[in-house]
Amino acid sequence: MQFLSDNAASVHPRVWDAMRAADAPDSPYDGDALSISLDEKMSSLFGRESKVLWVATGTAANCLALAAMVQPHGGVVCHEEAHIEMDECGAPGFYLHGAKLLLAAGEGAKLTPDAICAVIDPIRDDVHQVQPDAISITQASEYGRTYRPEEIAAIRALADERGLSLHMDGARFGNAAAFLDLPAGEVAGAVDALSFGFVKNGGMSAEAIVFFDTALADVAHYRRKRAGHLQSKGRYLAAQVHAMLDGDLWLENARSANAAAAEIGGACADRLMHPVEANELFVRCTPEEREALRQQGFGFYDWGDDAARFVTSWNTREEDARALAKAIAGL
Structure with a gap:
């Protein structure tokens, strides 16, 4: 009786079916019909214009999203127990070319505006210190806690005030949405990018980076290729995402x-x-x-x-x- 991890679960049959259906000649990389249509599909789901990049892992999704937001000399405010800090083997520093994670405390592994300010307020605005460029929150958090829309809105307001981008690690975004029983757009809030997780939720090997600040996607396309994550037969990843979205699977x-x-x-x-x-x-x-x-x-x-x-x-x-x-x- 397995309760180790949702990563240990099997792949949903509809995902296998979608991959078999995609097993036909099409354009390589992300030029196939399935990959191209993801933008429209996610835009409809979230009620906001979006651009979508598939990747194979949650680590890549988080780090490529943040790499599009953060300068190598910058920093990302995240919870001290966030996945990007505790479970990604330094991948953020690798993908972000040395950018620093700025760690904040918070009950239930959730950030608040006060906790974020406690980290960034002491930073001097000069060349000798790492300057924050972004905030990363996790929905649901590492302790399975969900951010309510008003909590995300408060963090968004702070990010706007301080000129910071806002990223959401949504490895278990589906579980948060199911618990809150709210539309996907409200569960995500006004973040600039979402790492939309599918592997833990019945997928096989596909996650989606959903860019609501669509200009960031233009940068991320190049970073994804440079990082070795532009798969030549991307339609198989896109097919998995479509299968998970179809009928709200x-x-x-x-x-x-x-x-x-x-x-x-x-x-x-x-x-x-x-x-x-x-x-x-x-x-x-x-x-x-x-x-x-x-x-x-x-x-x-x-x-x-x-x-x-x-x-x-x-x-x-x-x-x-x-x-x-x-x-x-x-x-």
Whole structure:
């Protein structure tokens, strides 16, 4: 019974079908019909003009988006536990040619305007210090917490006041949208670029960088090629994105994962470290309790010395979620 990660989940059958349907001659790179039509499709979904670049990984999506916003001598304000800080092996520094991550605190791995100001206000406006160029927020956050539209609007207002770009890491954007039950445009807010995640949500090997500041896409096209992410048969990546968007499969899958997480969360009581607002649960339990759960057949990651992380997926079986809920309740 697998709760290690939504990356461990299988690929949705409709994604495989879409890739098979794309298995015919077409223009190479991103000149095929599927790739070209992504701009219109995302613009319709978000209610804003957008330009879309597919890439194979979330790391590339985050870093190429930020590279289009940030100078090599600049900085990106992000949470101290953000994925770009903790889980990307220095990739932001590599793609951004040495630009610095400026780390801020915040409950639930979420940023606030005050937390951002605490980082950038002490920076002198002179050549001796790294100047902030952008802010990066994560929807849903590393602890499965969601930004409400008014929270994003407040950060956007600060970004505008300080002349900063705003990026959203949406590796679990679908789960945030499913929890908030709001249109995609409201869940994203007025960000300049969104790393729209599909791999964790039933995709195979395709993520989308959605540029709402469309001028940034012109720069990112070149950076994607230079970084080795312009795949020669891009139609297979574009096909995956289309499959996830068609009929709102991305949202259907996220709702399924969230429902499984809610089932488990209902049994955790005061063991929960954070409210369940997506498909991740952080649960207090001792090493002995974690071993007892593993002996019952549950796979998950330890989270420090006194907790565990459980992640549900689009295809988490109801009986597995119920079994884990019962096991945690019985600890």
